[in-house]
Amino acid sequence: MLYPKESETREVKDLSGVWEFRTEIDKDYILMPVPASFNDVTQDINLRDYIGKVFYKRSFFVPSYWRDKNIFVRIGAATHSSEVYVNGVLVVKHKGGFLPFEAEISDYVNYGKENILEIVLDNTLTWDILPPGELKTIEDNMHPKGYRILNYYFDFYNYSGIHRPVMIYSTPKVYIKDISIITEIVNNFGIVKYSIESEGKNFHVILRDKGEIVAESRGKDGVMEVRSPKLWEPGNSYLYNLEVRLLEKDNFDVYRMEIGIRTVKVEGKQFLINEKPFYFKGFGKHEDADIRGKGLDHVINVKDFNLLKWIGANSFRTSHYPYSEEILFLADKYGIAVIEEAPAVGLNLWNRDEKVFTKGRVDEKTLEHHLEVMRDLIYRDRNHPSVVMWSVANEAATYEDGAEEYFKKVIEETRKLDPTRPITIVENVAPKETKVSKYVDVICVNRYYSWYTDCGDLSIIEYQLEKELKEWFEIYKKPLILSEFGADTISGFHSDPPLMFTEEYQQEMIKKFVEVLDKLDFVVGEHVWNFADFMTKQHITRVVGNRKGVFTRNRQPKMVAHFLRERWNKMPNFWKK
Ligand code: GCB
Numbered sequence: 001m002l003y004p005k006e007s008e009t010r011e012v013k014d015l016s017g018v019w020e021f022r023t024e025i026d027k028d029y030i031l032m033p034v035p036a037s038f039n040d041v042t043q044d045i046n047l048r049d050y051i052g053k054v055f056y057k058r059s060f061f062v063p064s065y066w067r068d069k070n071i072f073v074r075i076g077a078a079t080h081s082s083e084v085y086v087n088g089v090l091v092v093k094h095k096g097g098f099l100p101f102e103a104e105i106s107d108y109v110n111y112g113k114e115n116i117l118e119i120v121l122d123n124t125l126t127w128d129i130l131p132p133g134e135l136k137t138i139e140d141n142m143h144p145k146g147y148r149i150l151n152y153y154f155d156f157y158n159y160s161g162i163h164r165p166v167m168i169y170s171t172p173k174v175y176i177k178d179i180s181i182i183t184e185i186v187n188n189f190g191i192v193k194y195s196i197e198s199e200g201k202n203f204h205v206i207l208r209d210k211g212e213i214v215a216e217s218r219g220k221d222g223v224m225e226v227r228s229p230k231l232w233e234p235g236n237s238y239l240y241n242l243e244v245r246l247l248e249k250d251n252f253d254v255y256r257m258e259i260g261i262r263t264v265k266v267e268g269k270q271f272l273i274n275e276k277p278f279y280f281k282g283f284g285k286h287e288d289a290d291i292r293g294k295g296l297d298h299v300i301n302v303k304d305f306n307l308l309k310w311i312g313a314n315s316f317r318t319s320h321y322p323y324s325e326e327i328l329f330l331a332d333k334y335g336i337a338v339i340e341e342a343p344a345v346g347l348n349l350w351n352r353d354e355k356v357f358t359k360g361r362v363d364e365k366t367l368e369h370h371l372e373v374m375r376d377l378i379y380r381d382r383n384h385p386s387v388v389m390w391s392v393a394n395e396a397a398t399y400e401d402g403a404e405e406y407f408k409k410v411i412e413e414t415r416k417l418d419p420t421r422p423i424t425i426v427e428n429v430a431p432k433e434t435k436v437s438k439y440v441d442v443i444c445v446n447r448y449y450s451w452y453t454d455c456g457d458l459s460i461i462e463y464q465l466e467k468e469l470k471e472w473f474e475i476y477k478k479p480l481i482l483s484e485f486g487a488d489t490i491s492g493f494h495s496d497p498p499l500m501f502t503e504e505y506q507q508e509m510i511k512k513f514v515e516v517l518d519k520l521d522f523v524v525g526e527h528v529w530n531f532a533d534f535m536t537k538q539h540i541t542r543v544v545g546n547r548k549g550v551f552t553r554n555r556q557p558k559m560v561a562h563f564l565r566e567r568w569n570k571m572p573n574f575w576k577k
Contacts, residue, residue: 037293076164190229232260260385280525312568357402
């Protein structure tokens with residue numbers, strides 16, 4: 001799915017701004033920014049924790065000369081189920097809060113006039129949506145009749161709203177629908193294979209390096225060769241400009257995009273980018289900031305990439321859902337490698353006596369949706385050089401028999417859709433317990449020794465971590481990334497010797513973890529949990545959110561940031577241990 005872009009044949013109207021908004025139970029509309037979560041914008045606690053339907057509304061203008069164009073409405077992401085109405089007509093329904101969807105609306109708009117766009121969202125989570133959740137009515141004598149809560153089994157706040165831009169765009173009648181790019185490196189040549197989806201027939205494809213043509217081709221599918229290519233690499237990004245022209249008698253379309261030439265591969269104990277062993281230094285992140293919640297914010301995004309550079313990180317995981325396209329464009333430009341995760345988190349009840357992969361919970365309906373999400377995700381992001389691996393889920397109950405069958409299908413389908421990128425699943429169970437890790441290319445493990453277990457005992461880390469990671473390698477013989485480790489840390493809390501929740505404890509813990517990683521040659525990465533403090537649902541274990549950030553929610557460094565900065569800036573991106 002192409003990102004809407006302007007060209008001499010295409011126009012884009014970004015409808016970001018202040019819309020009208022109401023919940024199902026309100027009669028009156030209030031003002032609401034788009035994109036943003038609606039939760040933290042007003043002073044109303046009922047709206048903050050609101051569960052159910054909300055209505056967004058605004059008008060837009062369609063010029064008369066768009067009559068001979070195709071017109072689309074495209075929503076970058078909205079949580080979690082959406083219905084979009086143009087002048088009262090339902091034009092698209094969509095399930096899932098983290099990927100874009102669109103509809104052609106040429107037949108429903110008034111040309112040369114104003115039009116009304118209404119988006120109805122429902123933020124209720126169910127077992128057949130990702131991430132899943134369940135609405136529970138509590139029936140006991142301590143709760144009033146009809147008392148409801150939304151249960152979900154993942155650790156971030158269920159921020160809701162139109163989170164990414166809404167755009168109206170035009171294309172010619174016959175147009176370039178989609179483009180896919182695969183790059184290879186053979187001897188001293190960069191090979192760029194492209195494939196165009198369109199009803200048109202005559203294509204001219206031009207690849208430019210800073211304005212200079214370096215390769216050209218004609219046809220719907222083709223291969224271009226670039227002599228002595230400048231490769232895209234983490235820490236050293238390089239992008240070429242691809243121009244696709246559709247030329248027909250009365251029809252002309254142009255789409256331009258930036259591409260990077262690079263390869264990714266897993267071989268033995270190594271994760272290779274451009275045939276060189278790569279070591280992931282970075283974080284699990286979140287799309288999260290105060291007031292805007294999960295709403296796209298260019299200020300936060302650019303700040304985050306500057307902080308990643310400052311600290312010497314070369315990668316992050318889009319824990320626990322696909323991030324905005326705008327973030328991936330920045331990753332391409334900044335040269336940051338991305339492990340892109342499906343919104344499959346909370347497929348776990350954290351109770352071994354209750355089955356998760358069973359009828360009525362994670363079942364064939366969830367699977368069908370999961371397969372759809374993988375397809376949409378790959379179609380959205382396959383052309384980003386920064387995306388180097390797919391993660392199909394985080395911390396699912398992979399010890400269950402049902403999980404094996406389920407993920408085998410998800411992983412097979414992902415491989416079919418994209419044979420060029422390695423696949424992982426992020427695990428929290430023991431190496432012998434998972435029934436799924438045997439199907440993936442890279443083992444990703446989250447570990448919280450001295451935090452959730454043996455609280456406060458930093459001396460246990462070396463023993464436990466080394467023993468366990470070696471076991472993963474002995475069983476699976478695959479490269480391993482420690483995809484999460486960290487400690488809740490209240491910025492400004494100090495103690496020596498280090499006690500839990502202080503900045504000293506976070507620093508000592510992370511030091512002890514990475515000392516073990518440095519000894520093991522099958523470890524290909526360290527992602528600290530988390531880049532920044534982030535909001536969660538309220539709980540006795542969460543102090544206004546999860547405080548495991550290396551940066552505060554306001555993006556200021558805690559003590560450990562300086563330790564990581566020194567370590568990572570000394571460490572090369574590519575190395576042979
Ligand atoms: C995890 C989860 C992550 C949580 C983290 C924590 O294992 O993957 O979503 O936020 O632990 O802090 O407990």
